[in-house]
Amino acid sequence: MMTIAMANLFAAPERQRPPAAPGRSPGDGPQALRSLPAPGGPRRTPVHPARRIVVGVLTGALIMLCVATLDRFGNTTVPVLGSFAALPVPEPTEAERLAEIPPPPTTPGTCLNWNRPDAADTTVVDCAQPHLFEQAGTVQLATQTTLPDAGGWRALVNEQCTPVVLSYLDGRYDPTGRFRVGALKPAPSKWADGDRELRCGLQSASRSGALYPITGKVAAQDQSAVHEPGTCLAIDGRTIGDPVSCAGPHAVETVGIVDLSTKFPDAFPTVADQDAFLQPACTRIAGEYAGSPEVISKKKLTVYWDNLTEESWKAGTRRVNCNLAALLPDRSGFAPVTGPVKGDVTVGEEPAPPATNTPQPGVPASTAPAPVEPTVEPTPAPPGPSSPPASQPSSNPLATSALPEPVPGVPVRGAS
Structure with missing residues (x-):
């Protein structure tokens, strides 16, 4: 675009050249020598100063046009005249973003979740x-100098968190419920920096x-470890595993719930x-669930209950489950049962292999494991000539868990 100044330059009249001095021809003197053409070459016309200015302005305008074009091309931003404020700011990495998240408070009764x-x-x-977690309190591992293994x-x-939880629940904690x-433990990087705080909870x-997700405060809930009728629990060797589809191999199928109170x-x-109370109660419930006691006997199943x-x-x-299951021929544990009780059932005669499910922590239980010791389910007692097997009291000496090792540089319990 031509500016007013440029227009003025183009419109300026040519300055009149002063007349030659009398008695001197235009070719005389030093000026004449400078204007003489080189021998054998064309004569050069001198460039007027106004034209030099116009050429400079046009060149600068062309450069600015090119910069402006680059600035718009491909939605990029080109720094012009030293202005770097318009440069894009790099997005923070996931680790940097998580490191900026403040840790949640340690207040007892605070509930936490993660994905x-x-x-x-x-x-x-x-x-x-x-x-996924209800905080009960914290402990400082002041005497622990080395980072523990799993x-x-x-x-x-x-050792450290069980007393905290018992105090938090006023002693009303069922270790087999x-x-x-x-606990939420510090990441190795935080441990190296001196963090020895262990967050205890449920x-x-x-x-x-x-x-499994928890809804509501633990103190206000029934801690009975029961399953709804129709739930099947996996076969893990000779013992019980996690809930699975009844269509596949499993150890027991829940048929009802009894309240001992x-x-x-x-x-x-x-x-x-x-x-003495559960044998007739669970036998009746199982018969009603399967269709009749004869169906249970025909499918080589037996009644099994919890204590x-x-x-x-x-x-x-106060509540326990009534179940249907099958025993191995040597009565050493549960036999694998395939199919729901109300459908076609196949009972295996060999022990099932150990379960290999490894779900990820922090997601629905059907696909998620926290690194805790599996609960050892007691082997059912061998049945008498006319009585179904009764289970022994449950045993869960390692009903504790610590969360897995964090991603390098990212603490388990948030950035602290």
Whole structure:
């Protein structure tokens, strides 16, 4: 675009040349020597100063036009005249973004949730919403100088966090119930910086360590480890695993729930008293569920039920499951059963292989494991000539968990 100044330059009249001095021809003197053409070459016309200015302005305008064109090409930004403020700011990496997330408070009763397997995105949620961890308190591992391995963490959680959880729940904790003592441990990088804080709390985990979401405060819930009728539990060697489809191999199929408080409203009933009540109750429930007692016998199944320990009773647990299962020929454990009780059933005669499910922590339990020791399910007692097998009291000496190692540089319990 031509500016007013440029237009003025183009419109300026040519300055009049002064007349030659009298008696001197235009070719005389030094000026004449400078204007003489070189021998044998063309004569050069001198460039007028105004034309030099016009050429310079046009050249500068052309350069600016090129820069402006590059600035618009491909939606890129080209720094003009030293202005770097318009340069794009690099996006932070995922690790940098997570490192900027402040750690959640350690207040007892705070409920936490996360989506990443390393729990680096841990946030506080309303306890009325599904969550994976309910904080009970913290402990400082002041005397622990070396970073524990997985077994060491479990021992520390069991030793240090169990008293914290018991105090938090006023002693009403069922160690063989729905909930387990767990902990959020510092990442190795934080441990190297001197972080020795262990966050103790409660979580709901299956036998393999899969995490189940919790809704509501633990203190206000029934801690009974029961399943709804129609639930099948996997076969893990000779013992019980996590919930699976009844169409595939499994150890037991839940057929009902019995509340022991209907028979024993006050004092804790001994295992013998429980069996005397549960045998006829579960036999009736199983027959109604399968269609008849004859169906159960024809499909080579037997009734199996759970018992409560006195510790569970003191914690307020009252409900147990009635199940249908099959025993191995040598009565050494559960036989693999394929198919639901109400359909075609096949009972294996060889022990099943160990379960290999390895779900990820922080996601639905059907696909998620927390690194906890699997619960060892007791082997059912051999049945008598006319009586179904009764289970022994449950045993869960390692009902604790510590979360997995974090992604390098990202702490397990958020950035702190």
